[in-house]
Amino acid sequence: MNYQPLPDDVRFLLQAVLDAPNRLRALAPFAEVDDELHAQVLGEAGKFVAEVVAPLNRGGDEIGCRFDHGAVTTPPGFRDAYQAFWQAGWPALSAAPEDGGQGLPAVLEAVLYEWLSAANHGFTMAPGLLHGAYACLEHHGSSELKARYLAKIASGEWLATMCLTEAHAGSDLGQVRTRAVPQPNGSVRVAGGKIFISGGEHDLSDNIVHLVLCRLPNAPAGPKGLSLALVPKILADGARNAVHCERIEEKMGLHGSPTCVMRFDDATGWLIGEPNRGLAAMFVMMNSARLHVALQGIGLLDAAWQKADAYARERRQMRAPIVPATRGPNDAADLIIEHPAIRRILDTQRAWVDGARVLAYHTAFELDVAKHHPDVARRDAAQRWCSLVTPVLKAACTQQAFSGASECLQVFGGHGYVREWGIEQIVRDARITMIYEGTKEIQAIDLLVRKVLADGGAGLGTLLDELAQDTSAATGVVDRFERLRELTRTLAEAARHDSALPYWVADDYLRAVALALLGWAWSRIEAGLGTDTPDLAARWQAPAQALHDWVLPEFNMRVQTVLARCDRARLV
Numbered sequence: 001m002n003y004q005p006l007p008d009d010v011r012f013l014l015q016a017v018l019d020a021p022n023r024l025r026a027l028a029p030f031a032e033v034d035d036e037l038h039a040q041v042l043g044e045a046g047k048f049v050a051e052v053v054a055p056l057n058r059g060g061d062e063i064g065c066r067f068d069h070g071a072v073t074t075p076p077g078f079r080d081a082y083q084a085f086w087q088a089g090w091p092a093l094s095a096a097p098e099d100g101g102q103g104l105p106a107v108l109e110a111v112l113y114e115w116l117s118a119a120n121h122g123f124t125m126a127p128g129l130l131h132g133a134y135a136c137l138e139h140h141g142s143s144e145l146k147a148r149y150l151a152k153i154a155s156g157e158w159l160a161t162m163c164l165t166e167a168h169a170g171s172d173l174g175q176v177r178t179r180a181v182p183q184p185n186g187s188v189r190v191a192g193g194k195i196f197i198s199g200g201e202h203d204l205s206d207n208i209v210h211l212v213l214c215r216l217p218n219a220p221a222g223p224k225g226l227s228l229a230l231v232p233k234i235l236a237d238g239a240r241n242a243v244h245c246e247r248i249e250e251k252m253g254l255h256g257s258p259t260c261v262m263r264f265d266d267a268t269g270w271l272i273g274e275p276n277r278g279l280a281a282m283f284v285m286m287n288s289a290r291l292h293v294a295l296q297g298i299g300l301l302d303a304a305w306q307k308a309d310a311y312a313r314e315r316r317q318m319r320a321p322i323v324p325a326t327r328g329p330n331d332a333a334d335l336i337i338e339h340p341a342i343r344r345i346l347d348t349q350r351a352w353v354d355g356a357r358v359l360a361y362h363t364a365f366e367l368d369v370a371k372h373h374p375d376v377a378r379r380d381a382a383q384r385w386c387s388l389v390t391p392v393l394k395a396a397c398t399q400q401a402f403s404g405a406s407e408c409l410q411v412f413g414g415h416g417y418v419r420e421w422g423i424e425q426i427v428r429d430a431r432i433t434m435i436y437e438g439t440k441e442i443q444a445i446d447l448l449v450r451k452v453l454a455d456g457g458a459g460l461g462t463l464l465d466e467l468a469q470d471t472s473a474a475t476g477v478v479d480r481f482e483r484l485r486e487l488t489r490t491l492a493e494a495a496r497h498d499s500a501l502p503y504w505v506a507d508d509y510l511r512a513v514a515l516a517l518l519g520w521a522w523s524r525i526e527a528g529l530g531t532d533t534p535d536l537a538a539r540w541q542a543p544a545q546a547l548h549d550w551v552l553p554e555f556n557m558r559v560q561t562v563l564a565r566c567d568r569a570r571l572v
């Protein structure tokens with residue numbers, strides 16, 4: 001069974017829950033984007049994902065990518081699908097019209113990438129970096145570089161990579177050693193080795209544009225001495241640049257995406273942005289990539305849920321303790337979906353997928369507000385949301401993708417552990433999302449230490465105040481916000497006794513923030529249902545209940561864990 005996007009569900013979340021089309025129309029570039037255009041884009045995107053991309057997923061996993069003397073062949077059908085993808089204009093969805101893009105809202109792109117990841121994570125890795133590369137070049141590139149590369153990246157005709165990691169420099173990018181030596185003609189010669197580069201070499205596009213973190217001669221040590229260079233595989237005169245793929249990794253999952261060991265042998269490149277300001281330029285790319293990884297998590301969890309839900313509606317085992325409506329007088333056993341233990345697994349994952357969708361789509365919306373809103377205070381508030389919520393979504397959605405997909409595998413019993421049903425592939429594929437684009441530990445530290453404690457909790461406090469004013473926020477939602485505020489104060493005070501304290505509890509703190517936001521997201525969904533949509537209410541009722549019974553109790557547990565550790569810190 002291949003993944004099937006459900007545009008009606010997403011349309012309900014965008015329109016009835018987030019009021020996105022109306023709010024977007026208040027931003028000048030989207031004044032003409034009406035409900036009909038939203039529906040049309042979602043409908044066409046769903047069709048492309050279901051008909052072209054999803055059917056290639058199984059082959060992508062089983063056949064995978066092949067390496068031969070520096071060349072990489074992607075799985076059967078991938079090249080044709082990618083060519084059809086960019087020629088149909090999908091990568092350019094939210095790029096600016098002046099760069100050849102369609103100028104549509106980021107939230108539509110977010111939905112597209114969520115569906116693509118659900119349908120075929122391996123395939124989606126290649127175009128997944130395009131928007132980040134586009135944003136990075138648009139913000140920081142020279143006019144010459146933009147003239148040569150921006151339109152090709154915006155359209156997706158040429159794919160891009162993000163070359164950060166080196167064997168000794170993973171989370172700690174300050175240790176990057178790849179060198180860039182300036183040349184009299186304004187170019188740089190790039191030399192060094194990178195590992196784990198997604199799409200470093202492949203046959204999907206005719207050129208690959210590498211964005212390489214590197215160090216100029218005499219640059220300061222550490223992160224403040226990093227620069228960013230653009231290094232194309234094929235140069236403007238058609239010559240092959242000195243960039244080589246040495247091998248591709250054998251991996252636990254994600255076999256449809258080549259993970260490459262790259263060597264730069266004095267390759268020709270050009271700096272993007274100021275010397276020694278490479279990390280700032282790269283962060284534009286990484287923030288966009290982090291939201292995309294959160295969307296990968298949401299998509300993969302939805303794909304796992306779809307498979308498990310369909311299986312649970314066919315498989316019969318034993319009699320359920322509650323007499324189900326479907327039980328006939330001669331039935332010896334009930335569908336396993338009638339067993340509360342299985343229902344609980346399914347409804348819990350549904351609660352995560354739908355609540356996380358609201359948060360991720362809202363973040364994509366705020367990205368556009370931060371860029372286009374006429375009021376500076378509103379732009380600042382949007383920027384605050386993106387900065388605080390992106391690490392929360394990246395860490396929480398990917399952790400849930402892996403643990404939730406594993407729970408969905410449980411629904412199949414032994415049949416989930418064998419390959420036939422494809423659920424084990426999702427568990428293997430989902431695991432990497434917790435690691436790349438900043439591990440979940442790095443996200444938690446980013447949130448708590450760099451963003452929350454750095455301003456004494458003021459930014460998060462303001463964000464929670466804004467959400468609490470939302471008329472749809474139920475009492476429980478506001479109570480959890482209040483407890484988060486208190487927790488932040490207690491933590492800040494206890495950290496004066498033990499400076500390592502935040503690093504011990506950052507993961508619990510991030511989970512508590514994620515759950516408080518999930519509670520808010522669901523209160524919006526429940527308000528959006530209203531009373532005049534009984535059919536819709538039935539679809540959303542079970543996950544809403546699961547949220548309260550099985551998901552939100554973790555909030556108290558996380559708060560207690562942090563408080564206990566604060567008590568210990570005070571005793572030291």
Ligand SMILES: Cc1cc2nc3c(=O)[nH]c(=O)nc-3n(C[C@H](O)[C@H](O)[C@H](O)COP(=O)(O)OP(=O)(O)OC[C@H]3O[C@@H](n4cnc5c(N)ncnc54)[C@H](O)[C@@H]3O)c2cc1C
Pocket residue numbers: 162163164165169170171172195196197198199251254259432435436437438439440441442445
């Ligand atoms: C399939 C795949 C695709 C990838 N694609 C790309 C790509 O396209 N481009 C690219 O540049 N890289 C890519 N990566 C690399 C990926 O981003 C790194 O693996 C990741 O950043 C972690 O670095 P590391 O593996 O060296 O682990 P390390 O940094 O060595 O971390 C090991 C463990 O220590 C923890 N840790 C490290 N530092 C801290 C700290 N300060 N505080 C708390 N905990 C810490 C980590 O959370 C982790 O659990 C990819 C990796 C894989 C496997």
